[in-house]
Amino acid sequence: MRELLILTALFVYTTCDTKDYKNKRTKLIQDEFKLTLGGNVNLTDKETAVNNCLMRYKINELDYGFEHPEYFNLSHHYFSFRENIKKSKVYKILKDMPKGAALHVHDMGILGPDYLMNITYMDHLYVCFGSKLLLQFAHSQPDIACTGKWQLMKEARRLSNNVTKFDADLRKHFTLVVDNPDVVYPSITEAWKAFMNFFITVAPMLSYRPVWEQYFYDALKMFRENNILYVEVRSILPNLYELDGTVYAPLITAMAYKKTIKRFVEDYPDFVGAKLIYAPSRKVDTKTVNEYLALAKLIKRDMPDYFAGFDLVGQEDIGNPLVDFVPELLAASKELNYFFHAGETDWYGCQTDENLVDAILLGTKRIGHAYALLKHPLLLRDVVHNDIGLEINVVSNTVLSLVRDVRNHPLSMFLALDLPVVLSSDDPGVWEADVMTDDYYLAFVAVASKVSDLRMLKTLALNSLKYSALNETSRVVAFEKFNNKWNEFINNFDCSKY
Numbered sequence: 415m416r417e418l419l420i421l422t423a424l425f426v427y428t429t430c431d432t433k434d435y436k437n438k439r440t441k442l443i444q445d446e447f448k449l450t451l452g453g454n455v456n457l458t459d460k461e462t463a464v465n466n467c468l469m470r471y472k473i474n475e476l477d478y479g480f481e482h483p484e485y486f487n488l489s490h491h492y493f494s495f496r497e498n499i500k501k502s503k504v505y506k507i508l509k510d511m512p513k514g515a516a517l518h519v520h521d522m523g524i525l526g527p528d529y530l531m532n533i534t535y536m537d538h539l540y541v542c543f544g545s546k547l548l549l550q551f552a553h554s555q556p557d558i559a560c561t562g563k564w565q566l567m568k569e570a571r572r573l574s575n576n577v578t579k580f581d582a583d584l585r586k587h588f589t590l591v592v593d594n595p596d597v598v599y600p601s602i603t604e605a606w607k608a609f610m611n612f613f614i615t616v617a618p619m620l621s622y623r624p625v626w627e628q629y630f631y632d633a634l635k636m637f638r639e640n641n642i643l644y645v646e647v648r649s650i651l652p653n654l655y656e657l658d659g660t661v662y663a664p665l666i667t668a669m670a671y672k673k674t675i676k677r678f679v680e681d682y683p684d685f686v687g688a689k690l691i692y693a694p695s696r697k698v699d700t701k702t703v704n705e706y707l708a709l710a711k712l713i714k715r716d717m718p719d720y721f722a723g724f725d726l727v728g729q730e731d732i733g734n735p736l737v738d739f740v741p742e743l744l745a746a747s748k749e750l751n752y753f754f755h756a757g758e759t760d761w762y763g764c765q766t767d768e769n770l771v772d773a774i775l776l777g778t779k780r781i782g783h784a785y786a787l788l789k790h791p792l793l794l795r796d797v798v799h800n801d802i803g804l805e806i807n808v809v810s811n812t813v814l815s816l817v818r819d820v821r822n823h824p825l826s827m828f829l830a831l832d833l834p835v836v837l838s839s840d841d842p843g844v845w846e847a848d849v850m851t852d853d854y855y856l857a858f859v860a861v862a863s864k865v866s867d868l869r870m871l872k873t874l875a876l877n878s879l880k881y882s883a884l885n886e887t888s889r890v891v892a893f894e895k896f897n898n899k900w901n902e903f904i905n906n907f908d909c910s911k912y
């Protein structure tokens with residue numbers, strides 16, 4: 415009897431103890447979720463209905479992957495699954511969802527190879543198939559050294575006998591996508607080499623002035639069609655030219671942006687607009703950086719409403735670190751807003767991740783990539799304290815060899831810590847991604863927590879306007895336009911459509 419009593423007491427004690435433990439456990443998980451990006455947002459009833467649909471599909475995809483990790487395609491190379499994800503219901507919903515702004519994209523990397531192929535059908539394009547592919551618009555044969563011979567593209571295509579094959583071969587120069595990426599891109603060196611070759615090849619074709627203007631107009635159109643309403647474009651501002659050989663200064667390239675943005679917003683008044691970030695190469699000397707900064711100030715003076723600020727670009731590990739240009743950048747920091755690429759690297763304790771130190775000390779408004787940020791707790795503190803937006807480009811980071819299995823992308827920690835994250839696409843045309851949607855899909859399905867939902871997505875979209883370079887008046891307008899689009903999306907949502 416006594417033994418039984420003790421046993422009963424023990425039993426009661428343990429269940430009570432387990433219950434208490436389970437409560438604590440549940441609370442801990444809930445509290446932690448509330449700390450994640452968007453975890454504390456409240457959804458309306460209609461948003462909740464959309465969320466239930468979205469999450470049913472997301473959980474389905476993830477449960478399948480969890481049970482069959484060998485079929486979890488998103489853990490492989492992006493090129494192996496980029497076509498397949500377009501069939502996902504989650505993907506289709508994200509494509510339709512208003513995504514706010516694209517704050518990190520590069521001039522010539524926005525539109526894909528099919529668009530570039532169309533340009534090769536234009537009149538007056540010359541081509542030289544030498545050791546490198548050279549392309550140039552001109553009235554007559556270009557006076558540019560070439561290891562083969564210059565001929566009109568039209569002629570070359572006609573003489574090829576097989577246009578299908580000719581075009582298929584030409585198209586390969588306009589994309590990084592290949593069938594065997596693990597063989598072609600074994601390391602960052604091969605990936606960046608192909609990436610740089612892409613720009614070297616297309617730049618002379620795209621910097622023909624009418625093409626440059628039309629390209630950006632069509633890029634804005636493509637953003638708009640993908641439910642983005644504002645863009646900040648980084649450009650190296652190449653010298654534009656005319657058929658007769660006239661070459662313009664980079665200031666004219668900046669003006670071409672302004673002209674095109676104005677034309678686009680007139681044609682599509684529901685679009686908020688675009689601004690330019692002047693972002694030339696980081697692999698230069700101090701004198702050149704001073705020239706860049708002088709030009710940036712000139713652009714700011716001439717078109718203040720269309721100019722966001724300054725950045726330096728190029729493969730960070732092999733380019734010059736920001737610290738090399740501190741006196742110049744510090745002096746100009748009173749006049750210019752900075753949006754530095756920094757910490758786009760797998761290295762730790764090297765000059766590349768230390769670019770984060772200089773970006774922050776120089777007062778950067780946002781950081782491009784910030785991939786190495788978690789390795790620097792004091793900088794992390796500054797990012798939170800100064801509310802510095804982090805421009806995360808998941809697809810770019812995986813294509814350019816920083817991470818293979820995107821579940822390991824530091825964005826998962828950024829989201830867990832509710833850092834000021836915005837998603838963007840970097841150079842979607844170069845890897846044939848649908849602008850923003852592919853990045854949202856990977857971030858949402860593979861990087862974020864399985865339970866992160868529409869609250870996170872809405873917060874990411876709102877963040878893109880919050881951390882934009884719009885002034886307060888324009889930002890209010892942008893939020894208004896976004897809310898209209900968002901409500902339209904929510905009100906017209908039909909789960910059975912997907």
Ligand SMILES: *[C@@H]1O[C@H](CO)[C@@H](O)[C@H](O)[C@H]1NC(C)=O
Binds near residue numbers: 454
């Ligand atoms: C959401 O609702 C909860 C409970 O009503 C409230 O405590 C919380 O502050 C709300 N969150 C926001 C962001 O409004």
Ligand SMILES: *[C@@H]1O[C@H](CO)[C@@H](O)[C@H](O)[C@H]1NC(C)=O
Binds near residue numbers: 485487494495498
């Ligand atoms: C993974 O990719 C293969 C090949 O494209 C495809 O057949 C399969 O359906 C994909 N799996 C999932 C879960 O999407």
Ligand SMILES: *[C@@H]1O[C@H](CO)[C@@H](O)[C@H](O)[C@H]1NC(C)=O
Binds near residue numbers: 528
């Ligand atoms: C290329 O041109 C064709 C014919 O004008 C057009 O139908 C197609 O949409 C264009 N493709 C792109 C990607 O712009």
Ligand SMILES: *[C@@H]1O[C@H](CO)[C@@H](O)[C@H](O)[C@H]1NC(C)=O
Binds near residue numbers: 576577578579582
């Ligand atoms: C043209 O080239 C394509 C692609 O290489 C090939 O499939 C096709 O058979 C060729 N057509 C002719 C007529 O040779």
Ligand SMILES: *[C@@H]1O[C@H](CO)[C@@H](O)[C@H](O)[C@H]1NC(C)=O
Binds near residue numbers: 719720885886887888
């Ligand atoms: C804000 O930006 C808009 C659009 O670029 C511009 O028209 C307006 O003058 C700006 N307002 C201020 C106060 O700078």
Ligand SMILES: [Zn+2]
Binds near residue numbers: 518520755840
């Ligand atoms: Zn970039």
